[in-house]
Amino acid sequence: MHPALDTLLLAFSAEDGPAIPARALFLGARPHPSLRRWPEITGWQPLKPLADEWERGGFQRVDAPSGRWPLVMVLPGKSRDETLAWFAMARDHLLPGGRIACAMSNTAGAARFEKEFAKATGTVTSIQKHKCRAFHAADHGTWNEALFNEWRELGTPRFIPETGFITQAGVFSHGRVDPGSLLLAKHLPAHLHGHVADLGAGWGYLTHIALDRCPGIERIDLSEADSRALACAKRNLARHARDIRIHWHDVTTGLPETYDAILMNPPFHTGQDTDVDLGRAFLTTAAAALKRHGKLYLVANRQLPYEAQLDSLRLHWRRLAEDGTYKVIIAEKRT
Ligand SMILES: C[S@@+](CC[C@H](N)C(=O)[O-])C[C@H]1O[C@@H](n2cnc3c(N)ncnc32)[C@H](O)[C@@H]1O
Known part of the structure; x- marks a missing residue:
């Protein structure tokens, strides 16, 4: 169950709550049994594992929201700019007279974001339950459009100064190159060749470095869960006239091909919780997808216990480098 979504749906089941409309758009869509009773609901979800969950629940999904709706519901992402940009996206897809309804956990800053939302909409109705807040407002033609315009800007892809790379609010390492990836880039050898995969490729930094440095790479496959990061990666990698394939894919489900290097x-x-099992699942996928004598190059925070997982996957590993925060490991599949 999802406490913020439970709270959001409570708002619609309250006696004095808003009526369920004939059609609704759901940004950051997550499935819920009671949504099955809604006449029509279309979801947008940029994260592949969650998009799959939504579709498995039997709900309709779009790659990019379009059109206007009498109700737009929002379960925002993690960052401030992303959340405000999603409020603006909701506004862009609202029919005149329609309603925006959002929900967030208290720890994600629900009270603060409700205040921000109220700055744009004026009156807001709010309920609190399950350590979350749901808040909603109807558009009577009096909303502060200038503020929505500001928030829309926060969500547009932007260049990282002096790099030529673009990123977008909400994607991993927005507005900078990740220092862990920088360390891996420093130690990536020029002899990588053949078929290479970049798992959890984000906006394409490691792929860019590999293509710049390694003329022997015949093809590189990027697998990444966040469709917005992949849209940035496509633009960031357009400078390389090489065989680059982009996959919106949940890496934990495995890979259909094998690789000389990963x-x-x-x-x-x-979300906001540490989940070392997710990193471990990446290692398991990589071990299964390496060719014999294939090599895995990985960077991680020093305290993450990946070495034991590499041992149990029978990969032969050694540390290539480390600094105060990160370690770079090379692992080989010998059998
Ligand atoms: C630590 S970041 C590294 C991003 C990029 N390689 C870089 O160096 O900037 C990990 C990436 O894995 C992605 N990710 C998380 N879960 C995933 C999954 N199940 N399948 C594929 N990618 C996933 C995240 O969206 C994020 O972009």
């Missing part, structure tokens, strides 16, 4: 800076967060 690069990664594995994720270890799900």
Whole structure:
């Protein structure tokens, strides 16, 4: 169950709550049994594992929201700019007279974001339950459009100064190159060749470095869960006239092909929680997808216990480098 979504749906079941409309758009969509009773609901979800969950629940999904709706519901992402940009996206897809309804956990800053939302909409109705807040407002033609315009800007892809790379609010390492990936880049050898995969490729930094440095790479496959990061990666990698394939894919479900080398800076967060099992699942996928004598290059925070996982996957590993925060490991599949 999802406490913020439970709270959001409570707002619609309250006696004095808003009516369930004939059609609704759901940004950051997550499935819920009671949504099955809604006449029509279309979801947008940029994260592949969650998009799959939404579709498995039997709900309709779009790659990019379009059109206007009498109700737009929002379960925002993690960052401030992303959340405000999603409020603006909701506004862009609202029919005149329609309603925006959002919900967030208190620890994600629900009270603060409700205040921000109220600055744009004026009156807001709010309920609190399950350590979350749901808040909603109807558009009577009096909303502060200038503020929505500001928030929309926060969500547009932007260049990282002096790099030529673009990123977008909400994607991993927005507005900077990740220092762990920088360390891996420093130690990536020029002899990588053949078929290479970049797992959890984000906006394409490691792929860019590999293509710049390694003329022997015949093809590189990027697998990444966040469709917005992949849209940035496509633009960031357009300068390389090479065979680059981009996959919106949940790496924990495995890979259909095998590789001579795999690069990664594995994720270890799900939402706001630390999730070392996610990083471990990346290692398991990589071990299965390496060819014999294939090599895995990985960077991780020093305290993450990946060495034991590499041992249990029968990969032969050694540390290539470390600094005060990160370690770079090379692992080989020998059998
Ligand atoms: C630590 S970041 C590294 C990003 C990029 N390689 C870089 O160096 O900037 C990990 C990436 O894994 C992605 N990710 C998280 N869970 C995933 C999953 N199940 N399948 C594929 N990618 C995932 C995240 O969206 C994030 O972009």
